[in-house]
Amino acid sequence: MADLTIQPTAKFLKAGTLLAAVVFLTLEVAYLVEWPDQVRWVMAVPPLILLWPLAQWIKRSLTKATITGDRLRYESGFPSKSTRTIQLSKVQDVRVDQRMTQRMFGVGNISIETAGEASRLTLHNVDDPQGLADEILNRSQHGHATPL
Numbered sequence: 001m002a003d004l005t006i007q008p009t010a011k012f013l014k015a016g017t018l019l020a021a022v023v024f025l026t027l028e029v030a031y032l033v034e035w036p037d038q039v040r041w042v043m044a045v046p047p048l049i050l051l052w053p054l055a056q057w058i059k060r061s062l063t064k065a066t067i068t069g070d071r072l073r074y075e076s077g078f079p080s081k082s083t084r085t086i087q088l089s090k091v092q093d094v095r096v097d098q099r100m101t102q103r104m105f106g107v108g109n110i111s112i113e114t115a116g117e118a119s120r121l122t123l124h125n126v127d128d129p130q131g132l133a134d135e136i137l138n139r140s141q142h143g144h145a146t147p148l
Contacts, residue, residue, distance in 0.1 A: 004067040017053040091140035094133040
């Protein structure tokens with residue numbers, strides 16, 4: 001059975017990076033054309049706009065869920081890391097929630113309900129959420145993978 005790794009989508013990250021780059025370039029051009037006599041430290045402001053996509057990229061790369069064999073492992077965080085491991089046999093329900101904007105981009109949130117104390121795990125903004133939910137349920141009930 002092949003491992004399945006789930007990460008938040010990069011669609012919103014790409015769109016945010018593109019928007020930040022457009023704002024960055026607009027501010028640079030406006031400074032050079034409209035305000036050439038201003039203090040030079042003002043040029044430090046546009047690069048700060050690019051910090052948001054960078055922070056989102058780091059956050060995305062440090063959050064993942066992996067299905068290996070009969071377990072689902074959810075890892076997140078840096079510098080302190082949190083790992084939660086769930087036995088697939090204890091999965092009782094998998095729910096998909098999609099806001100309107102998520103539906104437009106084909107992403108959604110998956111909530112996995114398990115037997116036990118901390119019974120809910122939510123994976124935010126994943127691609128093809130219904131396909132992933134079906135795959136998680138199939139693996140939890142039958143112990144094998146089906147093609148996505």
